[in-house]
Amino acid sequence: MKFLLYLSQNYSFEIMRPLCSLMRKEGHDVRWFAEGSEVNKSQFQPDDIVLSTISEAIRFRPDASFLPGNIVPSFIPGLKVQLFHGFEWKKKGHFRIRGCFDLYCTQGPFFTKKFEALREKHPHFTVKETGWTKLDTLFEYTKKDIPQHKLPVILYAPTFSPSFTSANSLLNAMFALSKKKSWKWKVKFHPKMDKETIEAFKRAQHKNLEVIDSHNITPLLVESDVMVSDTSSAITEFLLLGKPVVTFKNAQPEPVLIDIDDANKLEDAVEKALTMDETLKESINNYSLKMHPFTDGQSAQRVLQATIEEIEMYPREENVAKPKNIFRNFKLRKRLGYWR
The missing domain is CATH 3.40.50.12580 (CDP-glycerol glycerophosphotransferase, C-terminal domain)
Structure with missing residues (x-):
């Protein structure tokens, strides 16, 4: 399958690197896309394939895009998978549903329960408890x-x-x-x-x-x-x-x-x-x-498995279509300079 790793901040590397390594190991086609100017591109590894424009990301036609950020352009093909950028649930906006994602990969029971309750009001996404990919490196490091x-x-x-x-x-x-x-x-x-x-x-x-x-x-x-x-x-x-x-x-x-x-x-x-x-x-x-009950360092594996399952089941009968997010996508098009 084809997967896109979408980032706009340097801390995203630690979150998505375990996923990238696993995807490659299993033979998937993996590309990166860095939005904006805050990403230190020296953190990419020699064998990373980095797409330089949003047009390239769209032409790649990924089966799924993964990101720890809050919003992702709907005009990129494929599923959108939320990985989360941390455990900052006490900060405003952590549980805000922005209509961007098809799959939320939650860290543990506390977050799963919250997002499952939100799904009752916004039934356009699936929730899977997978653990947080960044912690695979932490538990391996121990x-x-x-x-x-x-x-x-x-x-x-x-x-x-x-x-x-x-x-x-x-x-x-x-x-x-x-x-x-x-x-x-x-x-x-x-x-x-x-x-x-x-x-x-x-x-x-x-x-x-x-x-x-x-x-x-x-x-x-x-x-x-x-x-x-x-x-x-x-x-x-x-x-x-x-x-x-x-x-x-x-x-x-x-x-x-x-x-x-x-x-x-x-x-x-x-x-x-x-x-x-x-x-x-x-x-x-x-x-x-x-x-986060998982200490086995296998959260990336669970995220990948949940994503492939979601692709195979898409569109789920129990899910409705995502909101069109016309105004948000207009702002994203303007920010990314993409009007096709």
Whole structure:
């Protein structure tokens, strides 16, 4: 079959790479299409076939297009498969149905239940619980030899969203603790983080406070002992490894998180995380079963299987036609410069 991997942000590479590898292994024809100017094309691999224009993507006539983004042009042939860009369900828009997709590949029971309920109101798509493809790499990485550190490693991974980010609020407290305590702080920013904030942290760097420039957060998730964040999708990824998370003013704090509302409480919160008790361990385990019960590293396989099944069943009798999305597709045509 012919498959198109459609991306507009660099973080999409980590999500779609396991799927690409599997598709090729099984003999499918795979092409990539990068929309806009924010994709770092040096992240494509030598054997990737990259289509340079939307016209090429349409002429390719894929059986299905996959993307972690929110919208996809309906004028590209084939099924449209939603992979999701994270676990950011607390942020506005995560459960918004935009009429673009035929298949939603959900991460776990929590998301499956939500989208199945939405399907009752919008019966033009199918929901399949597959797990999240990005985590295939994470669970495979846990099998490798993990670097051993003399000091506890604290990963700070805030969101970039101005209404949720903790970066400016926690910088001074974090810097003070990096001087006071025998902890190693590693800071990983979202690609969209404000540049001035990034520079402020870089100016504060020393041997126990380091800003990591790599686009790949997976090694940091595996080697760190505690995460400090706010309302970031990376929180769930860290919890799925059975590790504790300290949050600052989380949008919807839950028992699984050690949430604080004052930067002065950061030290005690991290201490609590480092000495995680049985109650917190049980809470993290129950949360993982709800959000992403798959730990086998085979989510890409389930996504591919669900997609092929959907292609074979299309159009399903129980599904109605998708909305025409005339205005949205007009804007997409204008953005992509395609008027045929």
